[in-house]
Amino acid sequence: MKAGFVNIFGKPNAGKSTLLNALVGEKMAIVSSKVQTTRHRIKAFLNKPGEYQVVFSDTPGIIDPKYKLHERMMDAVKGALEDADLALLIVDVKDDWESCHAIFSALKLTVPAVVVLNKTDGVNGNKITEAETYFSKQPYCRKLVKISALRHEHLDKLLDVILTFLPEGMPFYSEEDLSDMPTKFFVAEMIREKIYELFGDEIPYHTAVMINEFKEKESLVKIQADIIVQRETQKAIIIGDKGKMIKQIGMKARADIEGFIGQKVFLELFVKVRPKWRDNEMQLKEYGYN
Template identity: 65%
Template sequence: MKTGFVTIFGRPNAGKSTLMNALMGEKLAIVSPKVQTTRHRIRGILTTDDYQIILSDTPGIIDPKYKLQEKMMMAVKSAMEDSDVALLLFDVNEDLEEANTIFEALKLKVPAIVVINKLDKASKERKEEVYAYFGSKAYCKELVGISALKGMQLDDLLKGILKYLPEGAPFFDGEEMTDLPTRFFVAEMIREKIFYLYKEEIPYHTTVIITEFKEKSTLTKIVADIIVQRETQKVILLGEGGKMIKQLGTQSRVDIEAFIGRKVFLELFVKVRPKWRDNEFMLKEYGYY
C-alpha cells in the first residue's frame, strides 16, 4: 500500500484550495476570489484499498507584513518538513519568474510535481511556453496540467503522486477524512461567507471563534464570535439594522447544516479586539499557533 503526505504549495489564488477539494471530492477548504483566503494548514485524508494520501492545503506564499501572516508562513514551513511529495501549483496565466523564485526558495528535499492549473484558460502557445519553462527546472520531477475547478486530468495527477509515494501502513483510519475538528470547519464556513459578503478590507481584519457547539436532540446550537480590529469594522459587519449580520448568519447556517447533516441554530456576535493580528497572545487564543 502506498501511504504518505502530499503538500500543495503556491502563490495566493493559484487554486490550492480548489485542488484540495477536487482531489478529496468534498469541500474541506474554503475558497473565494480574494487572495489569502486560507490561513491554516488543512489536511484531507484520501483513502482507498491501494493508497492513503494525506493532502495538505497551505496558505499562499507571501512576504509577511504582520504576525498573523507570519503564522501563516510558519504553517507553510511546517508542511514542508513532513512532506513526502510536493505539488507546486501554478496558475497558467501568472508570472513565470515570480512563481519560479518562490518554488526555488522552498529548497525542497522531496520529489516535486509542478501542477499547471487553469489549463482550460490558456492558449496553445502559452501552454507550450509554460511547459518548456518548468520542464527545464531542477526541482521539477514531473509536469501535470489540470483544471482544478473543472476536475480536468486529476487522474493523471494522482498517478504522478502515487509514483513518488513510499509504501507503508496507513496513518489514519479509512473512515477519517480529516484530522481537524468539526468546530474548525464551522468557523471556516462563516469566514468564507465574510469574504463573499463584505468589501475588500473587512475579511482580512476578521477571524471567527466558535465559543459554543452543543448537540441537542433536534438540532446543534452553535455560537460564534467574529473578531474585528476597529469599531468601524463592527458597524460594517452588522449593517444597517443588523441586516448584514443576519444575511451572514443565514448563508453560513445553510452550509453548516449541509456539512454536519443536522439542523443548526446559529448565533453570531461581533467583538472588537484592537490589533489582534499583531498580538501574539490573541493569535494563540484564536488558534494561530
C-alpha cells in the same frame, strides 16, 4: 498499500484550496477570489481502502509577512516542508512564471516535486506549451501535469502521478476520517468564507472567527460564534443596517454547516472588537493561530 504526505505550495490564488477540495471530493478548504484566504495548514485525507491513503496539506499562499498573523501563516508553510513525501507546486498558468519559479526555488525542497499547471481551461495552447517548457527544465520539477481544478479536468492523471511517488505503508489515519482538524475548525472557516464572499477587500483581512459553543442536541446543533474585528467601524459594517449583513452571513454559513455536518443548526453570531488582534500573540493563540 501506499500511504504518504503530499503538500501543496504556491502563490496566493493559484488554486490550492480548489484543487484540495476537488481531489478529496469534499469542501475541506474555503475558497475565495481574494488572496490569502487560507490561514492554516489544512490536512485532508483521500482514502481508497486497501490501495492508498494520500494525506494532502493545503498551505497558505506564500507571502512576505507584515503581521504576526502572517508569520503564523508562513510557519504553517515551513512545517509542511518538513514532513512531505511529495510537493505539489501549483502555478496559475496565466500568472508571472518567473515569480512562481523564485518562490519554488526558495523553498529549498528536499523531496520530489510535481509542477501542476492550473487554470488551463480557456488558455491559448501555445501559452500552455511555453509554460510546460519553462517549468519542465527547472531542477525541482520531477514531473509536470496540466489541469483545471475548477473544472475537475485531468485530476485522475494527477492522482496517478502522485501515487507513483508515494512509499508503500499502512494508513496514518483512520480511513473513516476526512481530516485531523476538529469540526469546530471547519465551522469557523465556513463563517469566515461568507465574510470574504459578502464584503469588499478590507474587511475580510481584519476578521477572525471564534467558536464559543458547539452543543449537539437531539434535534439540532447549537453553535455560538464571535466574529472578531479590529475597529468599531468594521463592527458596524459586519452588522449592517438593522442587522441585515450579519443575518446574511448567518443564513449562508448555516446552510453550508448543515450540509457539512448533516444536521440542523441553530447559529448565533456576535461581533467583538479586538484592536490590533493580528499582532497580539495572546489573541492569535486564542483564535487558533498557534
